[in-house]
Amino acid sequence: MYYDSSNQKKIVFGTDPCNIFIVDPNNIGGTTKLAFSLNNVTTIGECRRVRGQPPSMGFFEESLAPVGALSDNAITFASPRMRAWSEVLSRLSARTARRLGQVCRGWRAVIKNEHFVAAHLYRANLSKRLHMVFFSDGMPYDFEPVEKYISSPAQDVPPPLIDSRCTIICSKPCHGLNVWSFANYDFVFNPAMNYFKALPPGNTRHWEDLVDTISFNDTDATMFAGRLGLGYDQGSSRHVLVRLAYRERNLTTRHYEMVCNMRYVKDMVWDEVDPPPRPIANMPPTRPTHVNGKLYWMVDTELGQRSPGLEIIELDVSTRKFEVLQGPPCGRDIGEHMSINELQGMVCVTCSHRTMGIIRIWELEDTAGIMWSIKYDIELEKFSPEFSR
Amino acid sequence: MEVDKGKGEAEETRKVAEADRDTVTLKSSDGKLFEVSKEAAARLSTVLAGMIAGGSIDDNGTDLKQIGSEALENVVDYCNKHANSIPSAALISSSISFNTAPFKEPEEWERKFVDRLSHDALFDLVEAANFLGMERLLDVTCHKISEMMKGKSPDQIREVFNIKNDYTKEELEEIRQELAWAFYDD
Numbered sequence: 001m002y003y004d005s006s007n008q009k010k011i012v013f014g015t016d017p018c019n020i021f022i023v024d025p026n027n028i029g030g031t032t033k034l035a036f037s038l039n040n041v042t043t044i045g046e047c048r049r050v051r052g053q054p055p056s057m058g059f060f061e062e063s064l065a066p067v068g069a070l071s072d073n074a075i076t077f078a079s080p081r082m083r084a085w086s087e088v089l090s091r092l093s094a095r096t097a098r099r100l101g102q103v104c105r106g107w108r109a110v111i112k113n114e115h116f117v118a119a120h121l122y123r124a125n126l127s128k129r130l131h132m133v134f135f136s137d138g139m140p141y142d143f144e145p146v147e148k149y150i151s152s153p154a155q156d157v158p159p160p161l162i163d164s165r166c167t168i169i170c171s172k173p174c175h176g177l178n179v180w181s182f183a184n185y186d187f188v189f190n191p192a193m194n195y196f197k198a199l200p201p202g203n204t205r206h207w208e209d210l211v212d213t214i215s216f217n218d219t220d221a222t223m224f225a226g227r228l229g230l231g232y233d234q235g236s237s238r239h240v241l242v243r244l245a246y247r248e249r250n251l252t253t254r255h256y257e258m259v260c261n262m263r264y265v266k267d268m269v270w271d272e273v274d275p276p277p278r279p280i281a282n283m284p285p286t287r288p289t290h291v292n293g294k295l296y297w298m299v300d301t302e303l304g305q306r307s308p309g310l311e312i313i314e315l316d317v318s319t320r321k322f323e324v325l326q327g328p329p330c331g332r333d334i335g336e337h338m339s340i341n342e343l344q345g346m347v348c349v350t351c352s353h354r355t356m357g358i359i360r361i362w363e364l365e366d367t368a369g370i371m372w373s374i375k376y377d378i379e380l381e382k383f384s385p386e387f388s389r
Numbered sequence: 390m391e392v393d394k395g396k397g398e399a400e401e402t403r404k405v406a407e408a409d410r411d412t413v414t415l416k417s418s419d420g421k422l423f424e425v426s427k428e429a430a431a432r433l434s435t436v437l438a439g440m441i442a443g444g445s446i447d448d449n450g451t452d453l454k455q456i457g458s459e460a461l462e463n464v465v466d467y468c469n470k471h472a473n474s475i476p477s478a479a480l481i482s483s484s485i486s487f488n489t490a491p492f493k494e495p496e497e498w499e500r501k502f503v504d505r506l507s508h509d510a511l512f513d514l515v516e517a518a519n520f521l522g523m524e525r526l527l528d529v530t531c532h533k534i535s536e537m538m539k540g541k542s543p544d545q546i547r548e549v550f551n552i553k554n555d556y557t558k559e560e561l562e563e564i565r566q567e568l569a570w571a572f573y574d575d
Contacts, residue, residue: 092535
């Protein structure tokens with residue numbers, strides 16, 4: 001969900017492979033618009049495709065949130081003049097503010113202050129404008145406001161990256177940070193600030209040892225779309241990473257074994273926690289979704305015990321406990337494709353009916369009582385069925 | 390418009406409308422009195438709104454010890470101009486979301502209002518707006534300052550705003566390295 005230049009609410013969604021659609025929620029059915037496609041276009045711009053890896057894209061927020069070092073909160077906003085400057089700086093873009101750290105110690109202290117970062121994040125993203133980050137060869141390389149592509153006639157400004165396969169899994173922004181996964185690599189990053197950090201794969205082996213041994217075209221079972229989640233613990237004001245991996249995944253016997261690790265972004269070590277009570281689905285557009293301090297995954301219906309209805313896994317990032325929630329009444333028909341999303345601060349399951357040519361968005365109204373309601377039906381019309389995933 | 394009243398005048402105003410005056414009197418750190426529309430003050434300043442609602446407005450002049458007379462004059466001027474510039478029907482519908490609405494470009498009169506201020510007056514006004522919780526005035530003044538910073542190097546910014554470079558050469562080099570480390574240059 002974003003607001004366009006005239007502050008009109010719009011829903012933006014991507015389909016596999018890499019098409020971006022825009023819908024006016026007040027006028028569903030009539031105005032589905034293909035904003036642009038990353039298909040069938042050759043490489044543009046300075047995109048480097050060293051290993052021929054497919055590019056991808058995601059959305060991000062304006063933020064100064066650090067991916068590593070702790071913010072220094074000892075510094076003062078004691079003088080009224082410095083408080084005035086902090087007001088000015090909090091209204092600048094993240095990159096400009098960061099660059100202005102060169103001016104003097106006081107300014108640098110301000111932009112590194114945790115409270116300032118939080119205030120800046122809030123202010124900079126009030127408009128709910130979307131920014132996009134494009135990836136090439138597993139690395140983010142271009143950052144653009146969505147409107148650059150949406151407002152202009154479709155073919156004039158092609159997006160900088162194109163490919164038919166999305167093997168980069170980029171999360172939605174969560175309090176100013178994103179995570180992305182590429183082959184066996186995981187990263188946490190702040191696109192607005194160009195901060196990014198590779199995450200060591202686990203406690204047992206060092207990251208450096210692994211770099212040389214990983215094959216880029218690895219289809220290892222640990223690489224699945226839901227494996228890396230990013231949440232935000234409101235209580236401690238810290239970003240939390242959740243990593244899931246399959247030790248075993250046997251579709252014939254339906255036997256599986258999962259491991260789950262969690263850590264704060266700022267910490268170095270992963271803690272092993274009890275794995276979720278259900279297998280996590282690997283559907284490429286399905287990333288764990290973060291809403292209000294909780295992460296949500298779809299359950300894999302091809303593993304473990306068969307369940308009568310669709311199920312969803314919820315993780316409370318502060319208590320580190322998983323719960324199973326009953327999903328909306330869909331997903332049992334052949335030709336349906338589902339993913340879990342966040343829309344206007346609510347958990348949503350989008351269910352694409354290939355044959356009917358509609359994408360139905362279910363909203364979880366009440367997490368305690370589990371009430372699902374149909375929020376929107378988006379008719380794909382001429383875009384169906386080839387874009388209905 | 391600003392009303393820099395003498396003591397006698399202020400007292401007279403108090404007599405006229407003890408109970409339901411539509412203005413409030415504010416007193417600067419250097420003891421000058423200013424009168425401002427109660428409606429505009431409550432709408433534009435979260436701090437004044439709280440004081441009005443909580444009954445802590447002093448009819449003899451509410452002490453604002455942190456704000457000098459020049460800045461307070463500008464605050465009052467801004468409030469009164471604001472009260473005159475928007476039709477009241479629009480106010481009611483927009484007032485609810487005022488503090489959370491995305492930044493809107495300054496209007497023509499707001500632009501003129503900040504353009505005539507000196508650097509010092511502008512910063513004093515930011516401080517006063519910050520102290521009084523005046524989000525819109527902060528937006529407008531900060532926007533003006535950021536326009537003055539636009540396209541300038543750190544050196545030029547120090548010069549324009551008279552800021553001392555308190556970094557050592559080595560520290561500055563280190564910070565530059567850190568900035569250059571970004572994979573995508575801005």
